[in-house]
Amino acid sequence: MxxxxxxxxxxxxxxxDAGRNYIARVKGGETGSLPALLGLMILATIxxxxxxxxxxxxxxxxxxxxxATVTTLAMGLTFVLLLGEIDLAAxxxxxxxxxxxxxxMSNYGVAWPLAVIIAISLGMLIGFLIGLLVAKVGIPSxxxxxxxxxxxxxxxxxxxxxxxxxxxxxxxxxxxxxxxMPIAFGWILLAVIFVLYVGSALYSRRQRTTSGQLNKPMGxxxxxxxxxxxxGAGFVSFLNLERGANPAxxxxxxxxxxxxxxxxxxxxxxxxxNRTKFGRHVYAVGGNAEAARRAGIQVSRVRIKVFMISSSxxxxxxxxxxxxxxxxxxxxxxxxxxxxxxxxxxxxxxLFGGRGRLSDAVIGGFxxxxxxxxxxxxxxxxxxxxxITGGVLLLAATADAITSRKSRTS
Amino acid sequence: MSTETPVIxxxxxxxxxxxxxxxKDVNFSVRAGEVTALVGDNGAGKSTLIKGLAGIQPYDxxxxxxxGNPVELKSPRQSSDLGIDxxxxxxxxxxxxxxxxxxxxxREKAHTGVLDEGAMExxxxxxxxxxxxxxxxxxxxxxxxxxxxxxxxxxxxRAVLWNNKVVILDEPTAALGVAQTEQVLQLVRRLADSGKxxxxxxxxxxxxxxxxDRIYVLYLGKMTAAVKKSETSQADVVGYITGAKTQxxxx
Numbered sequence: 055m056x057x058x059x060x061x062x063x064x065x066x067x068x069x070x071d072a073g074r075n076y077i078a079r080v081k082g083g084e085t086g087s088l089p090a091l092l093g094l095m096i097l098a099t100i101x102x103x104x105x106x107x108x109x110x111x112x113x114x115x116x117x118x119x120x121x122a123t124v125t126t127l128a129m130g131l132t133f134v135l136l137l138g139e140i141d142l143a144a145x146x147x148x149x150x151x152x153x154x155x156x157x158x159m160s161n162y163g164v165a166w167p168l169a170v171i172i173a174i175s176l177g178m179l180i181g182f183l184i185g186l187l188v189a190k191v192g193i194p195s196x197x198x199x200x201x202x203x204x205x206x207x208x209x210x211x212x213x214x215x216x217x218x219x220x221x222x223x224x225x226x227x228x229x230x231x232x233x234x235m236p237i238a239f240g241w242i243l244l245a246v247i248f249v250l251y252v253g254s255a256l257y258s259r260r261q262r263t264t265s266g267q268l269n270k271p272m273g274x275x276x277x278x279x280x281x282x283x284x285x286g287a288g289f290v291s292f293l294n295l296e297r298g299a300n301p302a303x304x305x306x307x308x309x310x311x312x313x314x315x316x317x318x319x320x321x322x323x324x325x326x327x328n329r330t331k332f333g334r335h336v337y338a339v340g341g342n343a344e345a346a347r348r349a350g351i352q353v354s355r356v357r358i359k360v361f362m363i364s365s366s367x368x369x370x371x372x373x374x375x376x377x378x379x380x381x382x383x384x385x386x387x388x389x390x391x392x393x394x395x396x397x398x399x400x401x402x403x404x405l406f407g408g409r410g411r412l413s414d415a416v417i418g419g420f421x422x423x424x425x426x427x428x429x430x431x432x433x434x435x436x437x438x439x440x441x442i443t444g445g446v447l448l449l450a451a452t453a454d455a456i457t458s459r460k461s462r463t464s
Numbered sequence: 465m466s467t468e469t470p471v472i473x474x475x476x477x478x479x480x481x482x483x484x485x486x487x488k489d490v491n492f493s494v495r496a497g498e499v500t501a502l503v504g505d506n507g508a509g510k511s512t513l514i515k516g517l518a519g520i521q522p523y524d525x526x527x528x529x530x531x532g533n534p535v536e537l538k539s540p541r542q543s544s545d546l547g548i549d550x551x552x553x554x555x556x557x558x559x560x561x562x563x564x565x566x567x568x569x570x571r572e573k574a575h576t577g578v579l580d581e582g583a584m585e586x587x588x589x590x591x592x593x594x595x596x597x598x599x600x601x602x603x604x605x606x607x608x609x610x611x612x613x614x615x616x617x618x619x620x621x622r623a624v625l626w627n628n629k630v631v632i633l634d635e636p637t638a639a640l641g642v643a644q645t646e647q648v649l650q651l652v653r654r655l656a657d658s659g660k661x662x663x664x665x666x667x668x669x670x671x672x673x674x675x676x677d678r679i680y681v682l683y684l685g686k687m688t689a690a691v692k693k694s695e696t697s698q699a700d701v702v703g704y705i706t707g708a709k710t711q712x713x714x715x
Contacts, residue, residue, distance in 0.1 A: 263582075264582065265585070330579060338561060342558045348552070349570030409560055
């Protein structure tokens, strides 16, 4: 067994050693989403002091639904960014999926679950076509998706009709963004997350023990589980507070339905990236495509799949967008893709490929949403809001470029 | 010398790039337990010969015998299935992954679709230990953080991990300092002593003479010499490389 040799696995030592190792990694440039998380806290503190409404439950719930669409799109884009590619068409793909969802329900009387499947399948098909052009024909993804960005705007106009607006009236679709879950569901959700986290951590510990490998100190697992429990309980109880303007007429409390949807996407995507062969191949192709090819990985197949995943996420984002606005117009989704790319990069996903996680995209999505929301509450002009978002993105991209250069030259 | 069948034998191999003949009726054979050096000036066709063995760039004509049986090498997969592995000069490692991930790249172990990190980690550590590697501290380090010698070690260990019969090393010491070169050459020797056929490509004749059993020389796409190290000298080999000397090549 390896623990009799001088070769370590990085799991030796105590809880404190693990902490020290983490600090050393951060100092070495592997910061992950830490800067974004710190930025988020600073921004939240500033806005909370500037305008107390920022901390009200109603605003927090708004923030969650504001960020959900961009976050979902950003999670999908993370897959593409991990390959060092880009998908400028993700936003209009979301718009087109939303249009197909709305039209299939309102014009053809399709039941909502089928309409949802149609919307996501459309996304997947678009991703397949983009992936095919990038991987097999060899056109840079920037060009392919720019072309798709333009073409799908036109298609959207044709499908929806100029100046047209298609309403959504299926209650389950509308509920996603506009109705909170019953109070108890929030707690059940937290319990499920906690059990799944502890269960999967214990499973991988047992797997390591079976093959004779050391595990990380138990203290880390306890620390992380308790963090999930405490932070989660805070969120749920906060969202379960009454936030209706006039509770006597309409009571509004509970976790929005969109929260579990985003969490499921986050968990599933993270599992695929971290624990499956395909996920490992995505990181490998993003890190060094030639090395991956020589190792026998079918690089073009990985590329196509990644674009399919990204565009499927865009399809889901389209459904969220349609739910929030209760309608789909001819320009739906045009403007959100840049915010989504910004969210991923601000969260710590590298534009150079090979580095980043889906949780980074979620945190980045929050940063973008908090800037938007907080500056709106302070009452600053919206021009300043865009300028600040741009500045934050530039800052994140600078950090990314410096980190990437450091790891290339060392 | 061993009289057994060579692990790999190339007969009259040809390769053209457009009008340029890069390999002209090349014969080449490697035996288990030996380090075979392939030398030649830039553009002599060394890389082309190796890429053919790796299945990356198939030969146009010629016979490839693997343990005496004719085989085709049309894809990297076919080569690695036969047990031929190439450690490239540019190392072909993914900087953003750790040592274990790199050693199992493309051939990860998984249980019902879920990666078995524990088993991979333990096998990677065992392999490094079996090669008496002392320079690598933790198998969970990112490759980006390793030195040139450590990276070369990981790349060679990857080839060993899969119990390959033939390990091809493309300029393994080109980017290394003196101490690291020494370590890598010792590793190369241990590989051959453990019964593998090792092919080493190098510009550095000192390294070649330190480690090789047999030396093949390519000159402008032709195999101009095939000699045992014990029966030649550095001056002769320099002569073959520059075309000043030639030798009839018997296979």
